[in-house]
Amino acid sequence: MPKITVNVDGVAYTDEVEPRLLLVHYLRERAGKTGTPVGCDTTNCGACTVQLNGVSVKSCAMLAIQADGAEITTIEGLGNGGWHPLQRAFNEEHALQCGYCTPGMIMAAADLLRTNPHPTNDEIRQGLEGNLCRCTGYQNIVRAVRRASEAGAAT
Amino acid sequence: MTAEAPAPQAELGRARTRKEDARLVTGQTNWTDNIVLPGMLHMAFARSPYAHARITSVDTSAARAMPGVIAVFSGADFPDQGSLPCAWPVTPDIVIPGHPPMATEEVRYVGEAVAVVVARDRYSAADAVSAVEVEYDPLPPVLDMRAALAEGSPKVHPAGNKSFTWEFSGGDVDAAFASAPVVIDRTFRQQRLIPSAMEPRAVVAAGAGDEYTVWSATQIPHILRLMLAMVTGTPEQSIRVIAPDVGGGFGSKLQVTAEEVISLLVTKKLGRPVKWTESRSEGNLTVHHGRDQWQHLRLAADRDGRVHALDVDLLADMGAYLMLVTPGVPLLGAFMFPGIYKLEAYRFACTGVFTTKMPTDAYRGAGRPEATFGIERMMDDLAAELGMDPLAVRERNWIRHEEFPFTTIAGLTYDSGNYEAATARARELFGYDTLRAEQQRRRESSDPVQVGIGVSTFTEMCGLAPSRVLGSLSYGAGGWESASVRMLPTGKVEVVTGSSAHGQGHETAWSQIAADKLGVPFEDVRVLHGDTQISPKGMDTYGSRSLTVGGIALNAACDKVVTKAKRIAAHMLEASENDIEFSAGRLQVRGDPEKGQTIQEIALATFAAHDLPDGMEPSLDSEATYDPDNFSFPHGTHLCAAEVDTETGRVTIRSYVAVDDVGKVVNPLIVDGQVHGGLAQGIAQALYEEAVYDDDGNLLTTTLADYLVPSAVDLPEFTTDRTETPATTNPLGVKGVGEAGTIASTPAVVNAVLDALRPLGVTDVPMPCSPENVWRAIHNAGGQGNGGAQ
Numbered sequence: 001m002p003k004i005t006v007n008v009d010g011v012a013y014t015d016e017v018e019p020r021l022l023l024v025h026y027l028r029e030r031a032g033k034t035g036t037p038v039g040c041d042t043t044n045c046g047a048c049t050v051q052l053n054g055v056s057v058k059s060c061a062m063l064a065i066q067a068d069g070a071e072i073t074t075i076e077g078l079g080n081g082g083w084h085p086l087q088r089a090f091n092e093e094h095a096l097q098c099g100y101c102t103p104g105m106i107m108a109a110a111d112l113l114r115t116n117p118h119p120t121n122d123e124i125r126q127g128l129e130g131n132l133c134r135c136t137g138y139q140n141i142v143r144a145v146r147r148a149s150e151a152g153a154a155t
Numbered sequence: 156m157t158a159e160a161p162a163p164q165a166e167l168g169r170a171r172t173r174k175e176d177a178r179l180v181t182g183q184t185n186w187t188d189n190i191v192l193p194g195m196l197h198m199a200f201a202r203s204p205y206a207h208a209r210i211t212s213v214d215t216s217a218a219r220a221m222p223g224v225i226a227v228f229s230g231a232d233f234p235d236q237g238s239l240p241c242a243w244p245v246t247p248d249i250v251i252p253g254h255p256p257m258a259t260e261e262v263r264y265v266g267e268a269v270a271v272v273v274a275r276d277r278y279s280a281a282d283a284v285s286a287v288e289v290e291y292d293p294l295p296p297v298l299d300m301r302a303a304l305a306e307g308s309p310k311v312h313p314a315g316n317k318s319f320t321w322e323f324s325g326g327d328v329d330a331a332f333a334s335a336p337v338v339i340d341r342t343f344r345q346q347r348l349i350p351s352a353m354e355p356r357a358v359v360a361a362g363a364g365d366e367y368t369v370w371s372a373t374q375i376p377h378i379l380r381l382m383l384a385m386v387t388g389t390p391e392q393s394i395r396v397i398a399p400d401v402g403g404g405f406g407s408k409l410q411v412t413a414e415e416v417i418s419l420l421v422t423k424k425l426g427r428p429v430k431w432t433e434s435r436s437e438g439n440l441t442v443h444h445g446r447d448q449w450q451h452l453r454l455a456a457d458r459d460g461r462v463h464a465l466d467v468d469l470l471a472d473m474g475a476y477l478m479l480v481t482p483g484v485p486l487l488g489a490f491m492f493p494g495i496y497k498l499e500a501y502r503f504a505c506t507g508v509f510t511t512k513m514p515t516d517a518y519r520g521a522g523r524p525e526a527t528f529g530i531e532r533m534m535d536d537l538a539a540e541l542g543m544d545p546l547a548v549r550e551r552n553w554i555r556h557e558e559f560p561f562t563t564i565a566g567l568t569y570d571s572g573n574y575e576a577a578t579a580r581a582r583e584l585f586g587y588d589t590l591r592a593e594q595q596r597r598r599e600s601s602d603p604v605q606v607g608i609g610v611s612t613f614t615e616m617c618g619l620a621p622s623r624v625l626g627s628l629s630y631g632a633g634g635w636e637s638a639s640v641r642m643l644p645t646g647k648v649e650v651v652t653g654s655s656a657h658g659q660g661h662e663t664a665w666s667q668i669a670a671d672k673l674g675v676p677f678e679d680v681r682v683l684h685g686d687t688q689i690s691p692k693g694m695d696t697y698g699s700r701s702l703t704v705g706g707i708a709l710n711a712a713c714d715k716v717v718t719k720a721k722r723i724a725a726h727m728l729e730a731s732e733n734d735i736e737f738s739a740g741r742l743q744v745r746g747d748p749e750k751g752q753t754i755q756e757i758a759l760a761t762f763a764a765h766d767l768p769d770g771m772e773p774s775l776d777s778e779a780t781y782d783p784d785n786f787s788f789p790h791g792t793h794l795c796a797a798e799v800d801t802e803t804g805r806v807t808i809r810s811y812v813a814v815d816d817v818g819k820v821v822n823p824l825i826v827d828g829q830v831h832g833g834l835a836q837g838i839a840q841a842l843y844e845e846a847v848y849d850d851d852g853n854l855l856t857t858t859l860a861d862y863l864v865p866s867a868v869d870l871p872e873f874t875t876d877r878t879e880t881p882a883t884t885n886p887l888g889v890k891g892v893g894e895a896g897t898i899a900s901t902p903a904v905v906n907a908v909l910d911a912l913r914p915l916g917v918t919d920v921p922m923p924c925s926p927e928n929v930w931r932a933i934h935n936a937g938g939q940g941n942g943g944a945q
Contacts (some may be wrong), residue, residue: 033181
């Protein structure tokens with residue numbers, strides 16, 4: 001079996017993996033990063049979004065071996081020990097209910113703010129189009145991302 | 156110690172951010188699929204590729220030989236697998252077919268489980284599923300409800316395709332129609348929906364001997380425990396069910412599923428823990444679906460808009476089997492078709508029909524959205540027929556605020572409401588008159604983009620439910636809820652609730668109630684739920700019942716604590732119990748502010764039990780079970796402005812105003828969130844979602860690429876507000892909010908689309924009002940689109 005080395009949330013892992021192992025299953029079941037959930041099998045829902053070398057990816061749409069050598073940040077590492085401004089904003093604006101989409105939504109929003117630090121509401125909606133939420137109707141998610149952007153989350 | 160307890164800010168009505176979020180935003184969650192146990196095996200199911208077929212053989216030998224496979228079972232390996240339960244036999248002659256968790260003789264929908272593979276890991280289990288060889292003798296599918304009831308139709312079950320007919324009537328319906336100057340006669344389709352909670356279902360089962368634990372992504376751990384015991388014959392006291400963090404339900408996890416039963420049976424057989432997690436595609440096939448009705452409605456009215464009678468005839472698609480509350484769902488609508496209106500006569504009939512599709516069951520609103528859609532569409536059509544303003548027609552017929560309590564023609568007694576206030580507020584926020592003026596301009600200029608205004612003035616029955624009413628409707632259980640309060644020696648508080656949250660925010664709202672009632676800090680309250688060992692009694696979460704039943708149980712449990720604390724305080728302070736006043740967590744002697752104890756001090760003194768009144772049990776804990784006397788009746792007025800491109804059929808929601816009256820509000824942040832999410836789901840039914848089966852009975856919408864759960868770009872910014880007419884039937888004055896948005900919004904949106912298109916001769920657009928359906932409706936009506944190419 002091929003061997004990969006990845007850095008996940010600041011910790012280096014070297015593991016033998018089946019070539020077909022999805023990155024999200026590697027993260028959840030091998031690296032123990034269960035904060036990243038799986039919501040679908042067609043890359044539509046975005047619940048499994050993580051950052052790979054600083055760019056958001058849907059970790060169900062990638063094989064673990066494709067991540068060899070990469071630096072991965074999950075929702076568990078985003079705050080670097082504390083809460084990232086987006087995590088705070090999601091709490092303050094009540095941008096989550098069941099919370100299942102939240103890790104992916106926050107990771108996608110972080111990438112949006114990286115490329116567009118001060119998005120309009122429409123740009124936020126466009127930017128999060130690949131992440132589905134069934135609970136909130138998105139209104140408070142939009143507010144939370146805007147609040148985080150105003151707090152300088154991108155910097 | 157007589158230090159003043161800090162006077163807390165009022166907790167009820169405060170926009171507290173949620174306690175739950177700390178784990179949810181940081182990924183420290185406990186989803187069922189996260190659970191890993193020593194020796195745990197993974198299950199995967201072989202499922203029917205046919206809508207209807209006889210099973211002629213199941214050969215598991217090749218699958219058994221696959222690497223990593225521990226066992227493969229078919230239904231024949233579990234002769235005692237039992238039948239999945241239906242708890243709502245709505246009529247004495249209802250047909251409830253046997254429903255084995257794994258089919259043994261016949262399959263009746265695509266996706267029905269036939270065999271289960273148990274393997275060392277999920278990939279090996281999935282591999283081996285394709286090696287299970289099942290031979291089928293195909294039978295004709297039964298896909299259309301009307302055809303299913305016709306003479307000579309192939310039968311889903313030997314007893315035929317009709318499950319039941321349930322009827323209700325009040326007043327002289329025939330006389331009302333015979334003398335009515337105006338009769339509106341319509342047939343509406345409630346399309347089939349897939350609930351689509353973001354967390355797919357998952358189950359873990361473990362244990363041996365007389366101790367089994369089942370973790371499940373369920374809304375109903377308590378009901379599931381009881382049903383697992385009844386279905387599998389496992390003694391109830393040997394089963395513990397845990398609902399860990401649950402990622403949404405919307406009714407779809409109000410179910411006792413084949414996979415839950417099989418998980419328990421397999422773990423019993425193998426003596427190893429097992430896990431099953433569904434894929435989304437598997438879930439779209441096999442999580443119960445919602446809605447799916449034909450509604451034939453007739454409404455009798457005067458030319459001045461006064462409505463006299465309503466006649467409702469429903470066909471409700473049960474799918475292939477009756478699951479937990481399948482037949483009861485459309486009947487909840489029986490009580491809601493009259494809506495907020497004063498009718499003199501009403502008739503309701505519903506026939507439950509079997510088809511070879513996934514069974515239907517509760518989906519957000521459960522019967523009430525269908526009914527509200529029906530009556531609100533009819534009120535708009537009546538207004539159009541009479542050339543009246545749709546709000547004026549409603550006002551002519553609704554129950555005026557001074558007429559409460561009001562017993563409707565359907566037999567419910569609405570305790571309170573103020574439809575005038577909610578409508579006035581919605582009108583103002585919406586800019587109703589300005590939008591009507593714009594609509595007129597666009598009509599006159601034959602603008603290719605027309606504007607429509609949709610109205611929905613709705614009510615719903617929440618707080619399911621008074622047990623006696625459930626009994627009279629033949630439901631198999633009660634509708635009470637349980638709560639207990641544990642006063643810990645340090646003065647901290649544990650609240651145990653039988654309600655089982657899966658996104659609603661109970662940990663926060665229940666903390667607010669306990670903090671308010673007991674006068675303790677919000678932070679000092681911990682709320683425990685979702686585990687039958689920790690919270691042994693409960694009826695769980697559905698039907699907007701948590702606050703209106705479970706919250707009232709908690710309120711009563713807190714009252715008991717305070718009552719006992721007063722007796723202890725009187726003893727400690729050497730005062731008469733009648734002279735002890737309780738306020739903001741402090742018990743003090745009337746007229747002597749220096750003489751008092753905090754409730755925390757009383758808790759410690761009770762724990763020590765050194766000096767309690769003679770004969771008193773040394774415990775300040777309490778338990779309460781609350782059975783409501785009546786339902787609660789949230790209401791509201793929703794107004795939708797939709798732009799309809801008559802050339803492309805595309806519908807865009809321009810503005811949406813929701814003014815809801817949910818009575819007293821415990822946490823406005825949570826209430827607004829519930830409304831937002833409810834609106835999204837109701838709008839999704841109006842515009843985007845439909846579970847589609849092909850002519851062979853294959854589900855075509857198995858993925859989120861085909862089944863269009865809306866994204867952020869598909870939904871508008873909502874304007875929400877509230878009026879507050881407290882419920883008079885419970886001490887908190889609360890009504891429930893979980894389903895309001897979904898119930899109200901579907902007719903508001905479709906009414907807006909039709910309001911835009913009526914000048915083109917369009918009288919109906921089937922849901923979802925997709926560009927194709929809208930475009931076809933315009934062209935079938937003879938319109939080519941205003942100003943469009945001819």
